[in-house]
Amino acid sequence: MSPLASLLRVRVNHRRRLLLGLSAAAVFLSLLGLLLSWLSPAIGAPLRAGLDFTGGTQIQIERRCDGACEPLTTASLQRRLAALELPADPGAQAPRLGGGAVQLLDEGRQVVLRLPTLSADQSQAVIAALEPDLGGIEPAGLGIDTIGPSLGAQLLRASLVSLGVSFIGIAAYITLRYDRLFAGLALLCLGHDVLITCGVFAWLGLLAGVEVNSLFAVALLTLAGYSVNDTVVVFDRIREKRQQLQGASLADQADAAVSATLTRSLFTSLTTLLPLLALILFGGSTLFWFAVALSIGVLVGAWSSVAVAPTLLPVLGRR
């Protein structure tokens, strides 16, 4: 075995078409999901926006029941909400709650209401009005979230701006440490990872009604930093191999770097996925989709640093 061949345990560049084809297909499916979601009249946006972005009030009520809770239907609660007349601030109209969503969880012990934006007074009025139907409320188990519509728009703007600033900051840093080609590739991988993660959630929104909230935005931003972290390790090795293997083709240099870093790429992704797995299994409902989004991002990020960046480098570097 020649010295070079022993360094090429994994030859990603020999399967360039397959690997890039898989990524292209995933990107296409993601764009399709985002587009379908946008065209869907029920969603009307690339992702199904949750309370944090649309504004509104969510009330979570824990019923007080000894033993089994009395059976309850969402329809009866919805009728009660539709008939409810809320107190209004002077000069303002009180919202009507006919279109509100009612969800029963935990065998009817938990009731979750999704309503238009309500004032603190109005939220208390809703709870007071429903109390007889629910047969008692556990005050310690109450959760109320009210987000004004202007806050949702602010949050969306802040998320997009932070994502843009991270992109620019990371590109500048990699240009400084490596060169423009590497920076472009890192951003391409980053866009690939973020897009596919969004695509998965677009499909989840379309098929399972999963909504994205501000934690999803946080997950994407964390991903922006983490995914490049992975790619940079491969780049660092490619730079090293370029000096060690002068005379070898760029494709071979890249393959040698991937071969040398593959184990650690898999292992670092695994060590990040293990705590995320713990969050998915035990972290409770609030953090569930956050951990799912990050897990998808970490997996796609590992893929793009092993299969996308090193196979695109020889193609783009030749010009």
Add this chain to the structure above:
Amino acid sequence: MARQQGWLALILALAISAAALLIQFPLQLGLDLRGGSQLSLQVKPAGTITRVEREQLEAVKEVLDRRINGLGVAESTLQTVGDDQLVLQLPGEQDPSRAARVLGTTALLEFRAQTPGTEEEMAGLLALKRQTQSVLASRRARVDPAEADADPARALAADDLAQALQELGVEVPAGSSEIRQLELLLDAVNTRIVDLYEPAELSGRELVGAGRQQQQTGTAWDVTLNFTREGGERFARLTQSLAGSGRLLGIVLDGRSISEASVGPEFQAAGITGGAASITGNFTAEEARELEVQLRGGSLPLPVEVIEVRTVGPSLGAENVRTSLIAALVGLALVAGFMVLMYRLAGVVAVMALALYALFNLAVYALIPVTLTLPGIAGFILSLGLAVDANVLIFERIKDELREGNTLIRSIDAGFSQALSSIVDGQVTTLISCLALFALGTGFVKGFAVTLGIGVLLSLFSALVCTRVLLRLLMSYPNLRRPANFIPRAQLPTAAS
């Protein structure tokens, strides 16, 4: 060797002081973990002001601080956020509606004289107001309509109500109950009355104090006022000009008439002197208390809007603590198991470094202090995985060196020095994202960015210093100084070949 022992002593000292710090200053839990309410208030530009400046935000905060103190809520905190927002935290508070009411209104109190020549219209409006109030009171008290309507003062036929609403230009949402229609009518009347007044002569700024007292007859409450010396003189001049003229003294709160008083001819000489007045607005005890608190605190220089209210019950918070604690422990155990399985002795060292990392991390939270929220804990758990990243990089390098036949000590040194550049590059990109999140995010997004950022910095220390020192320490025991403790024997180059 002496240098190694110096580092080891430093790490031990840090670990002991971190533990002491955590015992001395327990971690602060956010409202989503301990239960309570959080209100976000947006300051809105008004009038000639198009942009909220720093000093205006501070002025609003000062007024709100006084109002919160007036409410007597224990351990509440009010902080400015960004350029034009404030966040109020009320630990343990389950019903934030009173705080929202008291803080969310401007509370601009004005004393205004009735414009001459409007007597007739005013008389009509006041009659309508009294009638509406009395019908509303009986409806709210659930008096049987048939019985109440027998008394003409309490009756307001449906046709008359509809006509009055139309004349005042009130839009009534379809399907509104009678009570709602009456409320809308009353509000419209109170707004219309203000149109019949001249500009304000005296405002709530001229107050030094406010109080409340129950009326001697009945159950309603009055709000009492004390003017500054200057305010008292103006009040005397204002009442003198109205005395005996038949025109009314209007008391207006946020553009709505709350009381209309006539001033008797006996005050023609000097007006009402003494610098005190009372508002007879037929308040309930709760309303009187809220108005008193607002007037004492002063009116807001700019209007505010409550844009976010989050309330978490204590048992819901306790549940959040429980689940995230389990997730953190399971996450730690999974990572530790993986490291020991894959890297043997080095893995054990990495786990010790990880434990130190977790300890230092929590100590820094207590020191800064960082208020722990649910997303913050998620950031901490995630950073457990990221913290061993650097260890994986180093250990893989050590394995590479061992496979090439280098000695153990040399491999360890080479592993650390060669992995350094990619470790630093990777962590810097994560830090860039953290900075963007911190600078542009608000509220809990900031909390997440802080915990993740601290995690990244400490993980560098943990991987580059703690792991190295511990590994060096173990290597001083000849029994442990064997390559097989780091890598399966089969992967080592055999000496014979």
